[in-house]
Amino acid sequence: MRALVLSLYVVLVLAAFAADDPGGWTGAKWGMTVNQVRAAVPDAQILTGPEAPRKIEGILSPLGIPTLQIGPIAWSVFFLFDPAGKLTAVYLNTPTPGTAAFMATDLLLTERYGRPAEQKTDAGRTSQWSFPTTVLQLRYTVIPAIRSEDLWLSYTRPAAARL
Numbered sequence: 001m002r003a004l005v006l007s008l009y010v011v012l013v014l015a016a017f018a019a020d021d022p023g024g025w026t027g028a029k030w031g032m033t034v035n036q037v038r039a040a041v042p043d044a045q046i047l048t049g050p051e052a053p054r055k056i057e058g059i060l061s062p063l064g065i066p067t068l069q070i071g072p073i074a075w076s077v078f079f080l081f082d083p084a085g086k087l088t089a090v091y092l093n094t095p096t097p098g099t100a101a102f103m104a105t106d107l108l109l110t111e112r113y114g115r116p117a118e119q120k121t122d123a124g125r126t127s128q129w130s131f132p133t134t135v136l137q138l139r140y141t142v143i144p145a146i147r148s149e150d151l152w153l154s155y156t157r158p159a160a161a162r163l
Contacts, residue, residue: 020113021131025090025155030078030133032087033061037079043068045077056080056091068092071108073101075153089156097151102140105153109138124149133157 024030034046038044038094043065047054055059061078066076073094094101106127110116113136116127124141135156142149 022134022136022155024087024134025077028087030087032158033085034079034081037063037087038084039066044077047078054078057089061091069131072104081083084125087157089154091155094151094152097140097149099140100149102138105138109136109153130158131148 063079065077075092129136
């Protein structure tokens, strides 16, 4: 009987988390093609010029949004597709990183998805939210020796969900 109650509790908790799982980023859902993403996210466009397709984590991003305002922060959005042409990740980067931008974004995400797992390092901060089909990671990196800082927000489809 105790095992049945525990199993039911686990199923209910997982169902609650699954309800919040974004399954992608806004209207772009995992497994969509470039054309499907363009239809689902009207601001998405083929990247040209300085934003021309770029590699992020070894994956080419042919599609993006050069500037998207989210709260007080302007972001560039990059849609990443696997070799079969299916959406597997969305990365957002801001040209104005900093502690304030990290904290403002962290607050917006916490209001929407709940408290993240956090990690603080000498090189910056990371907050992560994990769901069955999506991992959100907000990563602020500082390299004082070269006066560099970077702020990325990624929505990725975990390897287990790609099967």
